Amino acid sequence: MGFFRMGAGVAKRRLFYFLVALLITTAGVYLMHDGSMNPTLVSMGRFSLFNRTLTTIPPQPPIPEPVACIFPYVDIFDPNIMKLAGLDQTPLKCDHDFLPDVTRMDGLVLRVNSSKLKGDLRLRYCRYRNITRQPYKDHSVVYSRWSRKFTKEVKLTDEHEFFQVACYDGKYKNRVVSKAFYSLVPKNKHLESLFNMRIMKRAAEFNPLETLNIVGVALDGLPRHQMIRAMPKTYTHLTERLGSFDFQTHGQVADNTFPNILALLSGFTRAEVNKWWSWKNPEDVFDLLWHDFERAGYRTLYSEDNPRGAGFYWGNRSFMFPQTSYWNRPLELAMLNEPGFIRRKASCAGPRPVAEYQLDYMTRFLDRFPDKPVAGVTFIINLTHDDSTKAVTIDEHIRNFYGTLEAKGHLNRSVVMFFSDHGQRWGKIRQTYNGVVESRNPFLILTFPDWFLKKYPDIARTLRTNTQRLTTHFDTRQTLIDLMYFKGQEPTPPHRGRHGISLFREIPASRTCEAASIPWDQCLCGQGVEKFLDTNSSEAKALAEALLRAVQSRSEPAQCETYRLDQLLQVGALSLPTAWTKEKKRFMVASVRLTVQPGGAMFEATVNMNLNTNETSVGSKIERLNMYKGEVECRPTSLEQMFCYCKGNKEMLKQ
Numbered sequence: 001m002g003f004f005r006m007g008a009g010v011a012k013r014r015l016f017y018f019l020v021a022l023l024i025t026t027a028g029v030y031l032m033h034d035g036s037m038n039p040t041l042v043s044m045g046r047f048s049l050f051n052r053t054l055t056t057i058p059p060q061p062p063i064p065e066p067v068a069c070i071f072p073y074v075d076i077f078d079p080n081i082m083k084l085a086g087l088d089q090t091p092l093k094c095d096h097d098f099l100p101d102v103t104r105m106d107g108l109v110l111r112v113n114s115s116k117l118k119g120d121l122r123l124r125y126c127r128y129r130n131i132t133r134q135p136y137k138d139h140s141v142v143y144s145r146w147s148r149k150f151t152k153e154v155k156l157t158d159e160h161e162f163f164q165v166a167c168y169d170g171k172y173k174n175r176v177v178s179k180a181f182y183s184l185v186p187k188n189k190h191l192e193s194l195f196n197m198r199i200m201k202r203a204a205e206f207n208p209l210e211t212l213n214i215v216g217v218a219l220d221g222l223p224r225h226q227m228i229r230a231m232p233k234t235y236t237h238l239t240e241r242l243g244s245f246d247f248q249t250h251g252q253v254a255d256n257t258f259p260n261i262l263a264l265l266s267g268f269t270r271a272e273v274n275k276w277w278s279w280k281n282p283e284d285v286f287d288l289l290w291h292d293f294e295r296a297g298y299r300t301l302y303s304e305d306n307p308r309g310a311g312f313y314w315g316n317r318s319f320m321f322p323q324t325s326y327w328n329r330p331l332e333l334a335m336l337n338e339p340g341f342i343r344r345k346a347s348c349a350g351p352r353p354v355a356e357y358q359l360d361y362m363t364r365f366l367d368r369f370p371d372k373p374v375a376g377v378t379f380i381i382n383l384t385h386d387d388s389t390k391a392v393t394i395d396e397h398i399r400n401f402y403g404t405l406e407a408k409g410h411l412n413r414s415v416v417m418f419f420s421d422h423g424q425r426w427g428k429i430r431q432t433y434n435g436v437v438e439s440r441n442p443f444l445i446l447t448f449p450d451w452f453l454k455k456y457p458d459i460a461r462t463l464r465t466n467t468q469r470l471t472t473h474f475d476t477r478q479t480l481i482d483l484m485y486f487k488g489q490e491p492t493p494p495h496r497g498r499h500g501i502s503l504f505r506e507i508p509a510s511r512t513c514e515a516a517s518i519p520w521d522q523c524l525c526g527q528g529v530e531k532f533l534d535t536n537s538s539e540a541k542a543l544a545e546a547l548l549r550a551v552q553s554r555s556e557p558a559q560c561e562t563y564r565l566d567q568l569l570q571v572g573a574l575s576l577p578t579a580w581t582k583e584k585k586r587f588m589v590a591s592v593r594l595t596v597q598p599g600g601a602m603f604e605a606t607v608n609m610n611l612n613t614n615e616t617s618v619g620s621k622i623e624r625l626n627m628y629k630g631e632v633e634c635r636p637t638s639l640e641q642m643f644c645y646c647k648g649n650k651e652m653l654k655q
């Protein structure tokens, strides 16, 4: 209740924060213009910001209202970036280079249509087998025996969940003419009554005003700007037709998936978790948000399409138990086990895009419980993880998914979140100035039913305001908790977790990265390059050497080659983040980018230099801007691989 009473005290405090922010910004700029640095600075106009071949100089940011956090302004449709955005790609299709699928599910009947077979292929019979999770094991599955043969159809029961179908040729007996994998959403009769009881308990204890489904669709590593460029059908549908909320200054809490998804689903930062958890332990201890939804009577679903990597599985981590009622991992593993089924870097599974399996699974889940609350997230990982331009190829699929939800009435009882975990970490766009900014700006688009926004106009207004405020997935998480026990703008039952503010409450305009739990090296507020150093200057060289030493110190000398500096690409002196200006010493914070040999790895990091003593220190995060494959396999973990060029590498021998 008291939360939203905004007295004069708050307003005064806000003004104070604004003035402080202004003062700090001015001080920062002053520091950067301090004479002692001038000899080596060259003007911004001569050298473009992060890539000399790009001539774009970011225009001054529009300052509509006194917010503490202003992202550096970059043009989403910058012509130079548009060239790199992959917009000429066509929608993803997977059926032209795979066996046709002659089966389809019709309710609970698996039907065969052999006229889809091409050429002289004839159908002899089909059969199926069940796929289940091996108890307590997240990395293996158990297959049932093959079913008896059928040629037209087979009636399945309400208990079938994941299964595989194979159909055989009439002439060559062992020749498979069609392969398919299905995931159904069985009702667990045993659990039904338990869930129903929990819903009654929730109603009795908290009397929530509304009960909305939660539907999440995530794309890995896709920056907001690239989503807008690459997915115009989806984006215009959401913003223009469905009146969705596009959170424009959404920040990330780290540059890879795990910590960001941890923020969303566990409420902890990576550092907090590291205090009591190690990678060798099962991940069940995170007590993910799904458990809270289940306790409140929601059926839950979580699916990821890359069983060997991504969110919770990178580095062979695992859960002891499935974390949601519907957990598609056995199916994903079985598809991977089937030779040749997963193709094109896992964007295709058999004759269909992997994303279609994911989205269909979600739709089936919603269809299954039309009058019971459900909460689910499906994470489409492999498509965009390595290459954000691939988002272009799935625009239509996502747009159609919203169409299906609407046609089936699901949109009218769900909050749909379309989001990414973090920005792009590599690739051509990332190597431009725009790319640096975009790399820290994932997207979050929330779609609410029309009636909900009309019924709660204050919430609609607050959401609209918050689209311009600094947000993270810690906030997304708090919003989901609010939805679990929805009370309008009144607080919901207290919940563990120190981070985040529900998007149903106004995010303070004075919010800084620190307040939003964004580490300073991921912070975009007020950041930007003030000046470029001449890469020939002694300062630039000292900074580059510091970075090279830091890279080398992370490389395993017995197995990796010693790196030498290839090219110092650019050294940009940054405007100082707020926290730094507290120190009165004269120092310079620079973003340094260089390439090394052998291997041509490109690294970037923030390097600090004390201008009185010339001492340097390299920020905790060194980023590698190009991919590392085929040269690093001698090291076991991705972290070590980033900093290694393996001795005796074939590529090198060729040279």
Ligand SMILES: *[C@@H]1O[C@H](CO)[C@@H](O)[C@H](O)[C@H]1NC(C)=O
Pocket: 113, 114, 115, 116
């Ligand atoms: C079987 O497949 C053919 C070719 O794709 C199609 O024309 C036909 O309508 C299908 N029949 C049924 C019953 O779905």
Ligand SMILES: *[C@@H]1O[C@H](CO)[C@@H](O)[C@H](O)[C@H]1NC(C)=O
Pocket: 128, 129, 130, 144, 145, 146, 147, 148, 157, 159, 160, 161
């Ligand atoms: C597949 O699983 C279902 C549900 O448990 C069961 O009824 C069916 O007999 C199984 N089929 C095979 C071929 O084992």
Ligand SMILES: *[C@@H]1O[C@H](CO)[C@@H](O)[C@H](O)[C@H]1NC(C)=O
Pocket: 139, 316, 318
């Ligand atoms: C992954 O972990 C499982 C146990 O959870 C283990 O059996 C398996 O050998 C591990 N795989 C790799 C590649 O380390």
Ligand SMILES: *[C@@H]1O[C@H](CO)[C@@H](O)[C@H](O)[C@H]1NC(C)=O
Pocket: 305, 306, 307, 308, 309, 336, 342, 345, 346, 382, 386
């Ligand atoms: C997904 O992408 C990664 C990285 O390119 C690749 O190693 C992997 O084989 C792909 N497919 C799956 C199913 O993991």
Ligand SMILES: *[C@@H]1O[C@H](CO)[C@@H](O)[C@H](O)[C@H]1NC(C)=O
Pocket: 409, 412, 451
């Ligand atoms: C959507 O839901 C609201 C509230 O439950 C209901 O009044 C309205 O009729 C529904 N609209 C459609 C098109 O189903």
Ligand SMILES: *[C@@H]1O[C@H](CO)[C@@H](O)[C@H](O)[C@H]1NC(C)=O
Pocket: 050, 051, 052, 053, 054, 428, 431, 432, 569
């Ligand atoms: C700059 O961008 C151009 C054009 O995309 C690219 O060819 C070049 O490799 C980039 N250079 C650096 C240093 O990032």
Ligand SMILES: *[C@@H]1O[C@H](CO)[C@@H](O)[C@H](O)[C@H]1NC(C)=O
Pocket: 534, 535, 536
């Ligand atoms: C840096 O020095 C080299 C060699 O002395 C010279 O060729 C190059 O033009 C210089 N670069 C700049 C940007 O001054």
Ligand SMILES: *[C@@H]1O[C@H](CO)[C@@H](O)[C@H](O)[C@H]1NC(C)=O
Pocket: 538, 539, 612, 613, 614
């Ligand atoms: C720091 O470096 C500059 C330029 O290379 C040099 O003139 C100065 O003497 C150095 N200061 C110290 C304390 O080493």
